[in-house]
Amino acid sequence: xxxxxxxxxxxxxxxxxxxxxxxxxxxxxxxxxxxxxxxxxxxxxxxxxxxxxxxxxxxxxxxxxxxxxxxxxxxxxxxxxxxxxxxxxxxxxxxxxxxxxxxxxxxxxxxxxxxxxxxxxxxxxxxxxxxxxxxxxxxxxxxxxxxxxxxxxxxxxxxxxxxxxxxxxxxxxxxxxxxxxxxxxxxxxxxxxxxxxxxxxxxxxxxxxxxxxxxxxxxxxxxxxxxxxxxxxxxxxxxxxxxxxxxxxxxxxxxxxxxxxxxxxxxxxxxxxxxxxxxxxxxxxxxxxxxxxxxxxxxxxxxxxxxxxxxxxxxxxxxxxxxxxxxxxxxxxxxxxxxxxxxxxxxxxxxxxxxxxxxxxxxxxxxxxxxxxxxxxxxxxxxxxxxxxxxxxxxxxxxxxxxxxxxxxxxxxxxxxxxxxxxxxxxxxxxxxxxxxxxxxxxxxxxxxxxxxxxxxxxxxxxxxxxxxxxxxxxxxxxxxxxxxxx
Ligand SMILES: *[C@@H]1O[C@H](CO)[C@@H](O)[C@H](O)[C@H]1NC(C)=O
Ligand SMILES: *[C@@H]1O[C@H](CO)[C@@H](O)[C@H](O)[C@H]1NC(C)=O
Ligand SMILES: *[C@@H]1O[C@H](CO)[C@@H](O)[C@H](O)[C@H]1NC(C)=O
Ligand SMILES: CC(=O)N[C@H]1CO[C@H](CO)[C@@H](O)[C@@H]1O
Numbered sequence: 001x002x003x004x005x006x007x008x009x010x011x012x013x014x015x016x017x018x019x020x021x022x023x024x025x026x027x028x029x030x031x032x033x034x035x036x037x038x039x040x041x042x043x044x045x046x047x048x049x050x051x052x053x054x055x056x057x058x059x060x061x062x063x064x065x066x067x068x069x070x071x072x073x074x075x076x077x078x079x080x081x082x083x084x085x086x087x088x089x090x091x092x093x094x095x096x097x098x099x100x101x102x103x104x105x106x107x108x109x110x111x112x113x114x115x116x117x118x119x120x121x122x123x124x125x126x127x128x129x130x131x132x133x134x135x136x137x138x139x140x141x142x143x144x145x146x147x148x149x150x151x152x153x154x155x156x157x158x159x160x161x162x163x164x165x166x167x168x169x170x171x172x173x174x175x176x177x178x179x180x181x182x183x184x185x186x187x188x189x190x191x192x193x194x195x196x197x198x199x200x201x202x203x204x205x206x207x208x209x210x211x212x213x214x215x216x217x218x219x220x221x222x223x224x225x226x227x228x229x230x231x232x233x234x235x236x237x238x239x240x241x242x243x244x245x246x247x248x249x250x251x252x253x254x255x256x257x258x259x260x261x262x263x264x265x266x267x268x269x270x271x272x273x274x275x276x277x278x279x280x281x282x283x284x285x286x287x288x289x290x291x292x293x294x295x296x297x298x299x300x301x302x303x304x305x306x307x308x309x310x311x312x313x314x315x316x317x318x319x320x321x322x323x324x325x326x327x328x329x330x331x332x333x334x335x336x337x338x339x340x341x342x343x344x345x346x347x348x349x350x351x352x353x354x355x356x357x358x359x360x361x362x363x364x365x366x367x368x369x370x371x372x373x374x375x376x377x378x379x380x381x382x383x384x385x386x387x388x389x390x391x392x393x394x395x396x397x398x399x400x401x402x403x404x405x406x407x408x409x410x411x412x413x414x415x416x417x418x419x420x421x422x423x424x425x426x427x428x429x430x431x432x433x434x435x436x437x438x439x440x441x442x443x444x445x446x447x448x449x450x451x452x453x454x455x456x457x458x459x460x461x462x463x464x465x466x467x468x469x470x471x472x473x474x475x476x477x478x479x480x481x482x483x484x485x486x487x
Pocket of ligand 2: 319333
């Protein structure tokens with residue numbers, strides 16, 4: 001039953017917020033505190049190593065914003081802001097000596113979607129070294145991250161959204177399991193072969209490293225000399241990774257300028273606009289939904305035009321939506337054979353397999369309504385075999401195709417979607433008004449605040465879809481009335 005996809009599943013795998021792989025650290029909730037209290041000057045280090053940093057850039061501690069790069073004077077559009085030579089980024093190198101063959105073995109056991117852990121192992125190795133080349137970089141990394149693997153069980157529940165809760169639990173289970181694999185792999189190693197200098201690596205340390213990488217790493221093309229020139233390589237880019245995200249960024253990152261002047265630099269960041277004094281430098285991390293922003297980066301974007309609600313298609317879903325808005329339509333659960341054919345062409349007929357990825361549909365985002373769910377609503381409300389061919393499926397899936405089966409069918413289809421939205425909203429334990437009141441009353445910490453903002457944005461996405469569909473219903477009704485008058 002589709003409702004179960006909303007049930008909040010919580011395993012008690014919350015991980016203590018106490019990364020502790022090598023140096024003693026005090027725990028604090030704000031990302032402004034770094035691994036050590038007086039880390040080396042990162043700007044100086046980058047310049048000394050042959051990198052370029054625009055003279056009007058400083059590292060600033062902005063309250064409620066975090067630690068970032070800020071312009072200390074106006075910077076004109078087009079200026080180079082930061083450039084890094086190839087030896088500064090930290091990457092997972094498969095071929096650097098015997099001690100890392102343990103790391104290479106471990107890396108092979110990490111599932112593809114948890115890519116951040118692989119480079120995370122390298123980061124932990126460098127963090128444990130007393131004289132790491134990257135120590136000036138690593139010591140400046142935040143000591144804690146606000147990604148949900150560090151939320152306690154109650155705050156995970158407060159996300160109120162099963163798809164992200166499942167992802168968080170999956171990551172937590174992985175970390176607990178991977179910790180054992182790491183322990184086994186290093187158990188009988190001599191100190192000089194030990195990839196972490198003989199130190200214990202627990203799940204918190206692994207979580208810290210995974211979060212440090214997922215929130216900061218960039219994917220660059222493989223370097224010229226490697227065989228994998230077309231493959232992406234994940235790298236940590238010192239300093240550049242202190243630029244925060246914006247959908248309207250003032251800076252942009254470039255790789256591999258092969259002209260003579262820049263040949264010795266691997267990447268550079270350039271000002272896209274004029275940057276005013278005290279403005280933070282921002283890059284666009286990607287047009288992503290809030291699930292990814294929260295899981296990988298530890299923040300949510302409000303508003304986020306790319307945020308979506310994910311659900312599983314089931315005939316009873318549309319049926320329930322129909323009941324909610326009280327419209328009269330044929331039985332969604334027993335489609336006629338021609339309707340079934342269309343559902344099958346839309347890959348929405350796989351009802352035996354609950355887990356089938358084909359049944360995943362979305363509401364919200366730039367398309368507002370998943371084309372397949374729109375087409376299904378249109379098809380299931382049509383009374384008899386229509387003269388539609390498969391080549392018309394794209395039209396049926398398009399919101400901008402106006403009433404492909406006629407106005408009354410379109411009204412029913414749109415109302416079904418509105419009903420679906422109402423059902424989704426009812427399934428959340430709280431509404432937006434209550435969430436806003438909770439935020440106003442004051443929350444226990446950054447985790448609870450993020451959980452509430454996350455679920456509020458999900459609800460606004462649905463409210464927005466409802467508003468858009470209602471506007472379309474109104475317009476269609478007007479049109480229907482006008483043609484009735486003129487007939
Ligand atoms: C980055 O930007 C997001 C979205 O504006 C904000 O919520 C977050 O606090 C910022 N993070 C830092 C470290 O500045
Ligand atoms: C749709 O709703 C109407 C009125 O509420 C009801 O009579 C009808 O059986 C419903 N159809 C389905 C398929 O549930
Ligand atoms: C939200 O829930 C409260 C309490 O259940 C209710 O009084 C209020 O009308 C609801 N607000 C909206 C916008 O639905
Ligand atoms: C076949 C069928 O039930 N069509 C219905 C689609 O929705 C409109 C509007 O509610 C009804 O009038 C049709 O009967």
